[in-house]
Amino acid sequence: DTGVSQDPRHKITKRGQNVTFRCDPISEHNRLYWYRQTLGQGPEFLTYFQNEAQLEKSRLLSDRFSAERPKGSFSTLEIQRTEQGDSAMYLCASSLAANYGYTFGSGTRLTVV
Amino acid sequence: KNEVEQSPQNLTAQEGEFITINCSYSVGISALHWLQQHPGGGIVSLFMLSSGKKKHGRLIATINIQEKHSSLHITASHPRDSAVYICAASPNTGNQFYFGTGTSLTVIP
Numbered sequence: 001d002t003g004v005s006q007d008p009r010h011k012i013t014k015r016g017q018n019v020t021f022r023c024d025p026i027s028e029h030n031r032l033y034w035y036r037q038t039l040g041q042g043p044e045f046l047t048y049f050q051n052e053a054q055l056e057k058s059r060l061l062s063d064r065f066s067a068e069r070p071k072g073s074f075s076t077l078e079i080q081r082t083e084q085g086d087s088a089m090y091l092c093a094s095s096l097a098a099n100y101g102y103t104f105g106s107g108t109r110l111t112v113v
Numbered sequence: 114k115n116e117v118e119q120s121p122q123n124l125t126a127q128e129g130e131f132i133t134i135n136c137s138y139s140v141g142i143s144a145l146h147w148l149q150q151h152p153g154g155g156i157v158s159l160f161m162l163s164s165g166k167k168k169h170g171r172l173i174a175t176i177n178i179q180e181k182h183s184s185l186h187i188t189a190s191h192p193r194d195s196a197v198y199i200c201a202a203s204p205n206t207g208n209q210f211y212f213g214t215g216t217s218l219t220v221i222p
Contacts, residue, residue: 033209042117042199042212043156056209091156102146102210106155 004105006092012111013082020078021108025094029103032075034067035091036060037107043091049075082112116140119200119213126220132187134216136200139181146210147174147185148199156199159185190220 005024013019025032030051035043046065048056051072061067064082069075079086092105117138126132138145147159160167160174162183167174171190176183187194200213 035210035212040214042201042214043210044212045209048209058209093156101161102158104148104156104158106153 004092004094004103006090006105006108008108009106010109010111012113015084015112016081018078018080019082019110020076021090021110022074022076023092023094023105024074025092026096026103027073029094029096030072031095031097032069033093033095033102034075034077035093037089037091038087046077046090079110082110084112086110087112115213116204116211117200117202117213119216121216122214123217124219126190126218128191128220128222130190130220132190132194132218132220134185134198134200134218136183136185136213137181138183138200138202138211140202140211141205142181142202143205144203145176145183146201146203147183148201150197150199150215152196159198187218190218192220192222195219 007022032049034046036046037043045058046061047067049069052069064080067077089107089109091107093102095102120135145162149157149159162174162176171188173186197215197217199215201210
């Protein structure tokens with residue numbers, strides 16, 4: 001296990017389609033975070049899991065967005081009925097516990113056309 | 114007003130120069146992180162600080178808790194240091210980072 005893996009690296013989709021991204025955290029990390037980053041901006045928090053429990057969701061996460069971490073290992077982030085404003089880099093990070101170091105994945109770049 | 118402010122937003126340096134990037138934050142924190150993001154998007158965690166100073170190779174990070182200020186220094190800069198450097202604060206409460214908007218560094222040979 002060499003780090004946090006995200007799949008796919010790039011996704012181009014037509015407006016209105018659904019997309020799903022996957023994040024595989026470092027295996028012993030029980031905390032998993034999703035962030036969204038638009039061009040020229042710092043990442044924005046979307047949601048956070050501790051094991052399989054989704055403990056916090058940002059107001060940015062509209063009802064078109066859903067995230068799961070069913071077995072407390074990998075996580076998926078689904079966007080339904082994509083809009084052009086959803087175009088961004090979606091970053092996943094994991095951590096062993098609060099105040100431990102965080103490891104980020106390489107991100108999934110979504111382009112909605 | 115953002116919880117985390119970084120300066121400068123953009124920085125161009127000649128190879129070999131000493132570089133400083135500044136970060137100020139307005140929330141109580143448990144830790145302050147410096148991250149590096151290369152073109153293509155992947156983020157690498159450089160430092161996590163709660164006090165004092167840390168050094169890794171040519172990179173040095175300092176934090177002044179009383180002044181709510183941190184700096185990232187790069188000594189003997191090199192073109193491969195060209196990246197976006199992001200300051201992020203882990204607040205005392207809550208489970209998320211507050212991110213600065215990043216400093217885009219270009220080191221010219």
